[in-house]
Amino acid sequence: MSTIEIGGKTLELDADGNLANISDWNEEIARELAKSEGIEELNESHWQVINYMRKVFVEDGGAPSIRKLTKESGVNTKELYALFPNGPAKKSAKIAGLPKPKGCI
Amino acid sequence: MKKLLILGAGTAGTMMLNKFAKELDSNEWGITIVDQHETHYYQPGFLFIPFGIYNKKDVIKPKRDFFPRGVEVIVSGIDKIEPKENRVLLQNNQVLTYDYLIVATGSKINPKETEGLAGELWQKSIFDFYTVEGAVALADFFKHWEGGKLVLNITEMPIKCPVAPLEFVFLADSYFTERGMRDKVDIHFVTPLPGAFTKPKASSILGDFLSKKNISLTTEYNIAKVDNENKKIVSWDEIEIPFDVLITIPTNMGDEMIERSGMGDELNFIPTDNYTLMVDGYDNIFAIGDCTNLPSSKAGSVAHFQADILFENFLDVIDGREPRAKFDGHANCYIESGFGKGILIDFNYDTEPLPGKYPLPGVGPFSLLEETKMNHYGKIMFRWIYWNLLLKGKELPIESNMSMAGKRL
Numbered sequence A: 001m002s003t004i005e006i007g008g009k010t011l012e013l014d015a016d017g018n019l020a021n022i023s024d025w026n027e028e029i030a031r032e033l034a035k036s037e038g039i040e041e042l043n044e045s046h047w048q049v050i051n052y053m054r055k056v057f058v059e060d061g062g063a064p065s066i067r068k069l070t071k072e073s074g075v076n077t078k079e080l081y082a083l084f085p086n087g088p089a090k091k092s093a094k095i096a097g098l099p100k101p102k103g104c105i
Numbered sequence B: 001m002k003k004l005l006i007l008g009a010g011t012a013g014t015m016m017l018n019k020f021a022k023e024l025d026s027n028e029w030g031i032t033i034v035d036q037h038e039t040h041y042y043q044p045g046f047l048f049i050p051f052g053i054y055n056k057k058d059v060i061k062p063k064r065d066f067f068p069r070g071v072e073v074i075v076s077g078i079d080k081i082e083p084k085e086n087r088v089l090l091q092n093n094q095v096l097t098y099d100y101l102i103v104a105t106g107s108k109i110n111p112k113e114t115e116g117l118a119g120e121l122w123q124k125s126i127f128d129f130y131t132v133e134g135a136v137a138l139a140d141f142f143k144h145w146e147g148g149k150l151v152l153n154i155t156e157m158p159i160k161c162p163v164a165p166l167e168f169v170f171l172a173d174s175y176f177t178e179r180g181m182r183d184k185v186d187i188h189f190v191t192p193l194p195g196a197f198t199k200p201k202a203s204s205i206l207g208d209f210l211s212k213k214n215i216s217l218t219t220e221y222n223i224a225k226v227d228n229e230n231k232k233i234v235s236w237d238e239i240e241i242p243f244d245v246l247i248t249i250p251t252n253m254g255d256e257m258i259e260r261s262g263m264g265d266e267l268n269f270i271p272t273d274n275y276t277l278m279v280d281g282y283d284n285i286f287a288i289g290d291c292t293n294l295p296s297s298k299a300g301s302v303a304h305f306q307a308d309i310l311f312e313n314f315l316d317v318i319d320g321r322e323p324r325a326k327f328d329g330h331a332n333c334y335i336e337s338g339f340g341k342g343i344l345i346d347f348n349y350d351t352e353p354l355p356g357k358y359p360l361p362g363v364g365p366f367s368l369l370e371e372t373k374m375n376h377y378g379k380i381m382f383r384w385i386y387w388n389l390l391l392k393g394k395e396l397p398i399e400s401n402m403s404m405a406g407k408r409l
Ligand SMILES: Cc1cc2nc3c(=O)[nH]c(=O)nc-3n(C[C@H](O)[C@H](O)[C@H](O)COP(=O)(O)OP(=O)(O)OC[C@H]3O[C@@H](n4cnc5c(N)ncnc54)[C@H](O)[C@@H]3O)c2cc1C
Pocket: B007, B008, B009, B010, B011, B012, B013, B034, B035, B036, B037, B042, B043, B044, B045, B046, B047, B076, B077, B078, B079, B104, B105, B106, B107, B129, B130, B131, B160, B161, B164, B255, B257, B288, B289, B290, B291, B298, B299, B300, B301, B302, B303, B333, B334
């Protein structure tokens, strides 16, 4: 199992590189995770998405898909891609401290 | 008299119908199946139509050829399920009640989900091969095409038969080579996935096949719209890819009937238990095949493995017991790779496709993740197996749960 150092704390990561324990997460950690994803600063819209993701996760037990995100988060697809380039669902889940959305094949 | 109602007489519904007609005592059980169409399509055959290998006649048969005696068949659209009332409303105004329900209404493409996809160029320069109409129109187009940029784009996951797009570009390579015009055709595979396929080992091996066959690959591409005027696809992050012919796999969704019933997710797929195949929240409804939200592949072979599990669990449930059989996500897919060869992959929820050998009593072994003639015969044989054994619910010499025998870690 790999780990990451944030603010002097060692946090466990899962196989996809997302936080292994969602309870390790806080806003400070989100900012650091965002930086490692190439997002220097989290603005209000970023937080709107991140908070929505965490809410859905608690309610449904899984991170929402991109479709559910655009339908319910109040942020449209175009904006989502601008906020979280290359895969908004995957990236915002990581920053929100959640496991990767359940991928399907 | 107890009532079993099956919705959808495609691959999965027909299999379940045959299994239960044989098993359940007709003095105690009435079995009804509903479908809107009288024709059964062998969907895996659609892949071969654009290249003139099969034609429409090779992929259709009347559904009634596969219905056993002693069951009630209703040809009608299904309006909606009222799961709390144990009731189904049909579009012919009939109302059906049930004790147990099996939903097998599949999935279908929805080009209207993407701006400009079903626009001016639809079936002129933009084609799908997930419908018989699309596949036939494309066959006509290819016959007279003089070459240019061929772009294959997967709109979003999940799609049924996730290997079919790869097979399409492999076959296109082979087809245009045999017609002596491969140098005039640029083949470009554009996918939202991070690689040629989802699972890491298969993705890297299949990616190597693409480059060996001189097919370019663009990954993590999420299409936002089609610019019909300039013949380009445009992604959400504004990357443009020009095409002369676009082969699209549009968004795959469950039937609108699922939405009308309030039983689906954002794509109208039915939330279903990964292991027991029972619909979440109900103890008398099962779902099987492409209509579920299971993270397994949406494929006929997968529906076949699910059918064995559903059958056992159904018998447990009607006896008042907990369902004991567990579906492991097993998928077994032959990938046509062109020039009379094929590749085989075998995997489940937990084990990704691995190289090695796949033992099959009496016929095999087949090579896994390698191109062989034998694997191509496997695919060709599948059509015979599909019509003669699979739909009729007969035993195949394949275990429903995946086995590690022959696989190399
Ligand atoms: C191009 C292509 C290639 C493929 N290749 C392979 C392959 O090589 N191997 C493989 O294993 N699988 C392959 N598949 C996938 C396979 O065909 C499907 O996974 C399989 O048919 C799913 O079975 P199903 O019963 O869930 O759905 P279907 O067979 O699609 O049946 C659904 C049925 O429900 C009916 N229905 C739906 N809604 C309603 C309604 N509201 N009212 C009335 N009736 C309704 C439909 O008419 C239909 O008959 C391929 C598919 C495609 C498109």
